[in-house]
Amino acid sequence: MLTLTCPYCGVSGEETEFHAGGEAHLKRFISGSTDAEFDEYMFLRENPKGVHFERWRHVYGCGKWFHAARDTNTLEVFGTYSAQVSEPPKEIKDKISAKRPGWSWRNFK
Amino acid sequence: MSKAVSALAGAKASGLVAIEERGLQGMITLRGDFASAAFKKAVKAVLGVDVPGQRAVAVQGEKAVAWMSPDELLVMVPHGEADAIVDALSEALKAEHHLAVNVSDARAVFRLSGMDALVREVIAKVAPVDMAGFGPGQIRRTRISQVAGAFWQPEAGVLDLVCFRSVAQYVFDLLKVSAMDGSEVGHLG
CATH class of the missing domain: 3.30.1360.120 (Probable tRNA modification gtpase trme; domain 1)
Structure with missing residues (x-):
C-alpha cells in the first residue's frame, strides 16, 4: 500500500484516502492536431516498471489534485508536488536520481 | 417555514x-483566498477569530472555524444564526471572490x-x-x-x-x- 503526503493539506495518508488520476504531465492534443498526435495523447500511456509520475486526488480530505512520483515496482514514493506544474520540480528529480541513477520517464530524466 | x-x-x-x-448545528462553508488581507479581516470581524492555520480549529465561544483545505473553512455557529452570519460574511466580502453557503441541514x-x-x-x-x-x-x-x-x-x-x-x-x-x-x-x- 502507498503512503502519500498531500502537498496541500500536509496529511500523510494511506492510499484509500486518495484516488489515482492517471498519468501525469500529459499534453493535450485536440482540434488542429495531427491524427498521430491525437492518437498518442488519447491512447498511449507509459507503463514502466520503476519510476513513474501520476496524478492523484486527496478525495476524502482536502479534495485537491496533486502529482506523485513513485516506483511502480517497489511502491516507494519519491515525493508529491503541486498540480500546477507541467514537469516535475528539480528537487523531486534530484531525489529520484539519488535513488535510481540513470532513470528516465518519457522525455524527463 | x-x-x-x-x-x-x-x-x-x-x-x-x-x-x-x-x-441541529449551524454550519457554513466559506471559501476564498486565505492570503488576502480583506478575507482575514472579514473572518476576524464577523466570527471573532483569526483564519486558522493548516488543519487547525479555532474556537470562540459557541462559534468555531475549522481549516478544511487551502481555500475552504468550515464555520460552526448556533443553528438559528447561520443565515444571518452568511449575510454578514457576504457583506464583508462583497469586493472579494468568495463563497459563503449555509450547509447546516x-x-x-x-x-x-x-x-x-x-x-x-x-x-x-x-x-x-x-x-x-x-x-x-x-x-x-x-x-x-x-x-x-x-x-x-x-x-x-x-x-x-x-x-x-x-x-x-x-x-x-x-x-x-x-x-x-x-x-x-x-x-x-
Missing part, C-alpha cells in the same frame, strides 16, 4: 464511549465522549488516521469507513464528527459497532 430537524433526532448509544447525535454531527484513549480508539478503528498523534486543536478530514467525514476534539475525551446527512444512519451504526462493549484494543495509552 417547516421546522428544522436533525438527521437522527438526537439518537444516543453507549458502549466503550457515549455516542450522541448532536442535533446537509450535515449530521456526532459527539463521542468518554475516556480519551477510548474515544480516539473508536475512531482509529474506522478511519485511516494515526490517532496516537491526534489531539485537541486539530481537524482531520478523512474517510470514515466507506464515507467522507471530518472530526476534531474540542477537548481531551470529547470528539465531534461531521458527515453528510444522507449517511448519518450509516455513521451512527458504524460508531456503535466500533464502540461495542468488550471490543477495546488498548493500543492507545
Whole structure:
C-alpha cells in the first residue's frame, strides 16, 4: 500500500484516502492536431516498471489534485508536488536520481 | 417555514464511549483566498477569530472555524444564526471572490465522549488516521469507513464528527459497532 503526503493539506495518508488520476504531465492534443498526435495523447500511456509520475486526488480530505512520483515496482514514493506544474520540480528529480541513477520517464530524466 | 430537524433526532448509544447525535448545528462553508488581507479581516470581524492555520480549529465561544483545505473553512455557529452570519460574511466580502453557503441541514454531527484513549480508539478503528498523534486543536478530514467525514476534539475525551446527512444512519451504526462493549484494543495509552 502507498503512503502519500498531500502537498496541500500536509496529511500523510494511506492510499484509500486518495484516488489515482492517471498519468501525469500529459499534453493535450485536440482540434488542429495531427491524427498521430491525437492518437498518442488519447491512447498511449507509459507503463514502466520503476519510476513513474501520476496524478492523484486527496478525495476524502482536502479534495485537491496533486502529482506523485513513485516506483511502480517497489511502491516507494519519491515525493508529491503541486498540480500546477507541467514537469516535475528539480528537487523531486534530484531525489529520484539519488535513488535510481540513470532513470528516465518519457522525455524527463 | 417547516421546522428544522436533525438527521437522527438526537439518537444516543453507549458502549466503550457515549455516542450522541448532536442535533441541529449551524454550519457554513466559506471559501476564498486565505492570503488576502480583506478575507482575514472579514473572518476576524464577523466570527471573532483569526483564519486558522493548516488543519487547525479555532474556537470562540459557541462559534468555531475549522481549516478544511487551502481555500475552504468550515464555520460552526448556533443553528438559528447561520443565515444571518452568511449575510454578514457576504457583506464583508462583497469586493472579494468568495463563497459563503449555509450547509447546516446537509450535515449530521456526532459527539463521542468518554475516556480519551477510548474515544480516539473508536475512531482509529474506522478511519485511516494515526490517532496516537491526534489531539485537541486539530481537524482531520478523512474517510470514515466507506464515507467522507471530518472530526476534531474540542477537548481531551470529547470528539465531534461531521458527515453528510444522507449517511448519518450509516455513521451512527458504524460508531456503535466500533464502540461495542468488550471490543477495546488498548493500543492507545
